[in-house]
Amino acid sequence: MVMTQFIDIQNAEMVFNTKKGSFHALREINLGIDKGEFVALIGHSGCGKSTLLNLIAGLLMPSSGGLICDNKEIAGPGPERGMVFQNHSLLPWLTCYQNVHLAVERVFGGKESKEQLKKRTNDALELVNMGHATHKRPNEISGGMKQRVGIARALAMEPKVLLMDEPFGALDALTRAHLQDELLKIVARTQSTVVMVTHDVDEAVLLSDRIVMMTNGPAATIGEILSVPLARPRNRVELAEDPTYMHCRKEVLDFLYTRHGVGHKQAA
Template identity: 50%
Template sequence: MTPILELFQLSKSYPAPGGKEAVIVKEFNLNLEGGEFVTIIGHSGCGKSTVLSMVAGLTSSSGGAMILGGRETNEAGPDRGVVFQSPCLLPWMTAFENVMLGVNQVYFTAPMAERKELAEYYLSVVGLGSAMDKYPGELSQGMRQRVGIARAFALQPKMLLLDEPFGMLDSLTKMELQEVLLELWRRNQLTTLMVTHDVDEAIFLSDRVVMMTDGPEAEVGDILHIPFERPRNRAAILADPRYAEYRNHLLDFLNNRSHIRPSKLAGAQALQTQPMRAAASAGLATQPH
């Protein structure tokens, strides 16, 4: 099966004093299958949001390639719905109008009645059926984020990109919106890439958790598969003995292994084996004692 998203040696660097380059992300490799929910975690400043921004086409890459839906791209487009930590709603527009703004741009050839129905449907699904005509200033932070989620899904994109969408919410609201997100994801089976710093959130939502090494020159340090069945029940997952195992694995990486770069280890191992290979090619390989 061909992946929906292929990231091959995706890199990002910026000019630095002295004519050098500050490498933020180095040769990031990752594939996402259709309908898969993948989360990226890592310490602050490791470049996880930079990776998401490159996938969204909001930040240009310095190297590597990104293939989305079989087509190489590096530009933003409606085939990726993005939800940020702050929903960035236009304050002079109602919740309905904020969602319609994107719908009108993407589906401008569709009848207006169909466009309105699409916006109303997703606002209702996220629990804002009775608040469509309210302005952002009249909505709580959690309600504004619901509008942001509805806006992203209403575009019916190939991929959903989430940059710590619940990071500014209290614990109860965060859990409620995680459930809303999973229900929408279940209905749409939308391939999703999410950035978070919350280990428990990553385990509850994801099929796989990608752990990034510390920056600079951050890369994929480890990947953990989360095999809990879907739809997921939070209480059942918390009671599952595997939950503690997965949580400890992620915390161990963040606390003890995030400074280790697999590419450098692989390079060191290759250097160590070169003398042996050279000796073997010359017929001088030593025998074990």
């Protein structure tokens, strides 16, 4: 499949002004992401992964440099970039259906009929296997189910880019594995462009086409980018002893714990 570059980050810098002075979070970020590509951002805490994701989302503006999505400058949040947070961020007084429908209404209201909006909402919930819980409120469903609804809400807007900030980090191992498998299926169906922040090396290798490894902060930057040449669809059980999978996993671990990890920081 021939892919065209979809996101282009050019010399992006991020400096925060704090009470203790300026804090240089990111420096010289240059990254191109192709349409339909799944990219994982990984690195130690404080390396600016979430800051970079927020720049792509338009929730933050770079101190210098620029970001482009689909040949347009990213100058703020937009429905073409859907965000899934680590916390599901569902409104507790609304049902699962209403949480998703609210997003659908904001994007497509006035352009489509009520029946079309209803169909979009139900289709998104079915896509993440949550059709059975449409009338339940967040406090009536499990953490994994809440996260599915959060993903459904983002997908319902038909974003060109799906941005995910450690979406499975707070879940137990079994639920996390199940949702990772569901995400693989959803991305295969929607052909979405995905950028995901993660701390989990196995998650990064299993899901992504490329892994962007960040150096330690402050003034963090992209240290290395690793291609993951594993055929899709991917099966976690079959990949457990796959030589390519093991090689990619080792490369990321070497970067994190040798070249830019705890030992590296102590030596520096």
